[in-house]
Amino acid sequence: MMQQKYVSQIHRCFRCGYCKFPTDYSSFNCPPYQRFRFETYSTGGRLWLIYAWLKGEIEWSEHLAEILYTCTTCRNCAEQCPMKFAPDIIDWIVGARSDMVEKGRIPPRVARFFEAVQGYSNPFKLLRDDRASWANGTKLYSPGDEFLLYIGCLGSYDENGQKMAKSLVSVLKAAEVPFGIMGKDEECCGNEVYMLGEMGLFQNIAERNIQKFKKLGVRKIVTLCPHGYHAMKNNYPKAGGFEVYHYTELLAELTKAKKLKFSSNRIKVTYQDPCFLGRHNNIYDEPRQVLQYIPGIELVEMERNRKDAFCCGGGSGNFVMDLLAGDENSPARIRVREAYATGADILAVACPGCMTMLTDAVKTENLETKLTVHDISQILARSLS
Amino acid sequence: MVTTNAIHESLVKIVGKSYVSASREEKYFYARDGGLMPPHEPDFVVLPRTTEEVQEIVRLANREKIPIVPAGAGLALTGLVIPQKGGIVVDMKRMDRVLEVNEKARYVIVEGGTTQGALKSYLQKHHPHLRHSIPDAPPSATVVANAVIHGQGRLAHQHGFNSDMVSGLEVVLPTGEVCRIGSCSVSSYWFSKGPPLPDLSGLFLGWFGTTGIITKLGLKLYPCKKLRDVMVLLTDKVELVPDILLRLSHTEMVEDTVISAQPLPLRFRGTFWIMTYITGDSDEELEFKRKMVWDAVWDYFQSRDVGFISTSPEGKAPLLSMPSKDTTRFADVAKGGGFQYAGPITPIEKFPAFIRKLEEVAAKYNVFYGSTTRLIGSGHCMMFSFSFSFNRANPDEMARAKRALDECSKFALEEGAVLWKPDVDEQKMIMEKMDPNTLELMRKIKRLLDPNGIMNPGNWEMR
Ligand SMILES: Cc1cc2nc3c(=O)[nH]c(=O)nc-3n(C[C@H](O)[C@H](O)[C@H](O)COP(=O)(O)OP(=O)(O)OC[C@H]3O[C@@H](n4cnc5c(N)ncnc54)[C@H](O)[C@@H]3O)c2cc1C
Numbered sequence: 068m069m070q071q072k073y074v075s076q077i078h079r080c081f082r083c084g085y086c087k088f089p090t091d092y093s094s095f096n097c098p099p100y101q102r103f104r105f106e107t108y109s110t111g112g113r114l115w116l117i118y119a120w121l122k123g124e125i126e127w128s129e130h131l132a133e134i135l136y137t138c139t140t141c142r143n144c145a146e147q148c149p150m151k152f153a154p155d156i157i158d159w160i161v162g163a164r165s166d167m168v169e170k171g172r173i174p175p176r177v178a179r180f181f182e183a184v185q186g187y188s189n190p191f192k193l194l195r196d197d198r199a200s201w202a203n204g205t206k207l208y209s210p211g212d213e214f215l216l217y218i219g220c221l222g223s224y225d226e227n228g229q230k231m232a233k234s235l236v237s238v239l240k241a242a243e244v245p246f247g248i249m250g251k252d253e254e255c256c257g258n259e260v261y262m263l264g265e266m267g268l269f270q271n272i273a274e275r276n277i278q279k280f281k282k283l284g285v286r287k288i289v290t291l292c293p294h295g296y297h298a299m300k301n302n303y304p305k306a307g308g309f310e311v312y313h314y315t316e317l318l319a320e321l322t323k324a325k326k327l328k329f330s331s332n333r334i335k336v337t338y339q340d341p342c343f344l345g346r347h348n349n350i351y352d353e354p355r356q357v358l359q360y361i362p363g364i365e366l367v368e369m370e371r372n373r374k375d376a377f378c379c380g381g382g383s384g385n386f387v388m389d390l391l392a393g394d395e396n397s398p399a400r401i402r403v404r405e406a407y408a409t410g411a412d413i414l415a416v417a418c419p420g421c422m423t424m425l426t427d428a429v430k431t432e433n434l435e436t437k438l439t440v441h442d443i444s445q446i447l448a449r450s451l452s
Numbered sequence: 453m454v455t456t457n458a459i460h461e462s463l464v465k466i467v468g469k470s471y472v473s474a475s476r477e478e479k480y481f482y483a484r485d486g487g488l489m490p491p492h493e494p495d496f497v498v499l500p501r502t503t504e505e506v507q508e509i510v511r512l513a514n515r516e517k518i519p520i521v522p523a524g525a526g527l528a529l530t531g532l533v534i535p536q537k538g539g540i541v542v543d544m545k546r547m548d549r550v551l552e553v554n555e556k557a558r559y560v561i562v563e564g565g566t567t568q569g570a571l572k573s574y575l576q577k578h579h580p581h582l583r584h585s586i587p588d589a590p591p592s593a594t595v596v597a598n599a600v601i602h603g604q605g606r607l608a609h610q611h612g613f614n615s616d617m618v619s620g621l622e623v624v625l626p627t628g629e630v631c632r633i634g635s636c637s638v639s640s641y642w643f644s645k646g647p648p649l650p651d652l653s654g655l656f657l658g659w660f661g662t663t664g665i666i667t668k669l670g671l672k673l674y675p676c677k678k679l680r681d682v683m684v685l686l687t688d689k690v691e692l693v694p695d696i697l698l699r700l701s702h703t704e705m706v707e708d709t710v711i712s713a714q715p716l717p718l719r720f721r722g723t724f725w726i727m728t729y730i731t732g733d734s735d736e737e738l739e740f741k742r743k744m745v746w747d748a749v750w751d752y753f754q755s756r757d758v759g760f761i762s763t764s765p766e767g768k769a770p771l772l773s774m775p776s777k778d779t780t781r782f783a784d785v786a787k788g789g790g791f792q793y794a795g796p797i798t799p800i801e802k803f804p805a806f807i808r809k810l811e812e813v814a815a816k817y818n819v820f821y822g823s824t825t826r827l828i829g830s831g832h833c834m835m836f837s838f839s840f841s842f843n844r845a846n847p848d849e850m851a852r853a854k855r856a857l858d859e860c861s862k863f864a865l866e867e868g869a870v871l872w873k874p875d876v877d878e879q880k881m882i883m884e885k886m887d888p889n890t891l892e893l894m895r896k897i898k899r900l901l902d903p904n905g906i907m908n909p910g911n912w913e914m915r
Pocket residue numbers: 521522523524525526527528529532533544564565586587588589590592593594595596597598599600601602603604605659660661662664665666667779780908
């Protein structure tokens with residue numbers, strides 16, 4: 068379906084370039100364009116090249132595929148494009164990628180990503196048995212638990228992601244939330260596989276996960292990662308029969324219901340909206356509500372925030388493949404400079420992808436003594452009295 | 453003859469590997485714009501960051517006699533950045549800084565590829581009581597290119613063409629020298645592009661990059677009042693439009709006047725919407741201006757020839773937004789990503805004749821049409837747009853839109869208009885009609901500045 072639609076619609080892009088900007092036009096907000104600066108890396112460039120490829124005016128090349136795969140599916144373009152088709156742009160890009168996948172014409176790094184997910188159920192080629200090595204006795208989900216806490220690949224395997232997972236677990240325990248995890252049985256959510264265009268693999272993953280959730284009798288899922296949240300909420304077959312929440316939604320509820328007690332901690336925090344939480348799912352307030360609930364926290368905004376937030380560059384599997392790395396104009400590096408400019412001590416994140424991208428960038432920018440990247444549950448956990 | 457590889461290497465040495473491309477993909481994209489002119493591929497695309505880099509690129513091109521085309525966002529739509537003879541396209545948009553604002557002398561200095569969007573945003577943030585004349589082109593359009601093509605913006609009624617507002621230039625000449633134009637050639641201030649000196653800016657403005665690459669540009673800024681409003685006047689009497697425009701202009705209260713005509717939705721057909729923009733620092737000032745506008749057309753209002761449309765704040769928001777996204781949305785009317793307009797600069801008395809021609813041509817070629825006309829100066833002239841939207845997936849529709857445009861341009865020229873941002877064919881039409889001595893002067897200037905004919909060849913090419 069998606070492929071049909073992109074083929075018949077993609078020529079509608081006028082290459083006007085509204086999609087490169089945030090609302091106030093202050094800078095460039097399409098991460099690959101900001102990084103490479105050839106028009107071909109902007110949304111319009113990408114759409115015109117896809118159309119040229121469809122018409123046979125240009126041949127497939129690794130460069131073409133790379134241009135296509137540097138898009139982080141951050142959805143800035145869909146937000147800014149003035150045309151009626153704006154909401155479909157991401158589908159067009161994903162549709163073109165799925166065509167490339169079907170033809171077996173993808174960059175080697177993308178191919179390796181699929182192989183890893185197919186073989187190991189995570190993009191790092193790490194052992195399935197080690198998936199819950201971070202969990203340290205965290206209770207497995209059992210019928211009667213209100214929530215299944217779905218951790219995702221980064222939370223399970225990445226050092227920084229694991230820290231997030233552990234701290235979220237500690238906060239949920241402190242709030243006496245009845246929850247459990249899947250442990251070794253958890254698998255990749257498939258969001259990146261979908262965004263990279265491997266629809267067959269995504270279908271398998273989604274069906275397998277749904278079966279597992281059903282077998283466990285899961286009714287409510289809370290995800291650590293906005294990517295998993297997005298996939299399950301919007302792209303899994305509707306037959307799943309479960310509700311999906313992102314953990315910041317749950318934390319917002321818990322803080323509002325005064326389920327957690329805090330000690331005061333004077334600290335200046337700025338917040339990075341994850342694309343799959345913000346622009347893709349319109350969740351901007353809950354993470355901020357949690358932060359503002361903690362006494363002593365001063366929340367300062369970066370210039371680009373909410374629907375204008377600048378992507379960390381990690382979407383569409385780039386937290387592993389990192390096709391936008393290697394330059395002072397890499398999105399994550401730009402973003403930590405922006406965060407530092409606010410005078411904040413902590414750059415708060417709500418996504419393990421942002422966590423890993425921005426933590427690395429803080430090191431590269433030599434800001435380690437000045438700016439710390441923490442996720443919202445870590446900030447909350449430190450403030451619990 | 454130096455090999456392509458050697459040129460590639462030289463370019464890499466100048467701007468760095470990441471900012472040179474000879475790949476199929478970049479060549480494809482930079483071979484065309486969003487309009488209807490046939491594509492032609494460059495051999496290289498480069499993205500310089502400094503004036504020195506531009507200088508070196510130009511020197512290389514001049515030495516090797518390689519064509520060189522400075523490009524902004526390619527939104528002129530008439531193929532002015534299509535490298536007609538191949539060579540090097542210099543995408544200027546990495547030179548994107550706002551370098552200086554002089555609040556007291558009210559000017560800004562920008563680099564050669566700074567976008568309109570970036571300048572607008574910068575002023576709003578750092579100098580909220582100053583503004584520039586923003587065109588309704590998408591915000592990715594560059595300030596320099598807009599001046600190069602004599603664009604017009606939201607202060608056109610009050611202050612004329614955007615090129616009139618230029619207050620100084622830094623130019624890399626085709627032979628590689630860097631040259632300052634205007635007050636900045638003798639002073640550190642960029643307040644005037646010419647007076648009281650000989651005005652040399654005319655050697656570069658309007659030349660479409662055929663006489664040099666502008667690396668810095670001073671632009672006059674104007675007071676940005678606290679309040680802004682639009683009054684929408686409506687008439688179905690096309691012959692009254694020129695008089696209404698003159699009367700509005702007589703008030704000297706209006707900063708921008710735009711006349712919109714479109715056949716769809718059907719309820720709009722046959723009516724002319726005159727958007728009249730006023731500003732003030734207080735409600736009293738705004739109210740006074742409203743009254744002046746009202747008084748100017750009162751008798752037409754009484755005879756029911758003119759109506760005022762009362763619009764809610766939500767309804768006004770798109771009209772007040774700068775740039776206007778609605779103008780760009782016209783490109784999707786035919787659901788096919790294509791839009792081009794001929795925008796002759798013409799006396800305002802021509803409005804009725806041009807509207808009739810637009811309707812006739814649109815019917816003849818069966819193409820989607822619209823018109824957004826902007827008053828320039830105190831009724832001195834207007835930019836009348838013959839706009840056509842087309843489907844890029846329909847070659848036949850594209851061909852019809854092109855024929856429609858050509859016919860409108862030819863008509864406008866015959867009627868005494870001068871074509872704005874003309875494509876290469878229209879440039880030929882203009883030069884054929886031009887006073888031979890003027891043409892000869894242009895030829896001499898071009899030969900003097902660009903002896904090897906490397907700069908954007910194909911444009912303003914005088915045989
Ligand atoms: C929807 C829409 C609405 C528009 N509305 C308006 C409007 O209201 N007012 C208006 O004026 N225009 C309008 N335009 C026309 C045009 O987009 C603008 O004038 C715009 O400013 C052109 O800028 P650009 O960067 O795209 O120029 P380009 O098309 O990239 O370049 C134009 C010319 O400038 C030359 N050039 C570029 N940079 C340099 C340089 N540094 N040195 C020397 N030469 C250079 C190029 O070689 C070319 O000849 C509109 C266009 C569209 C698509």
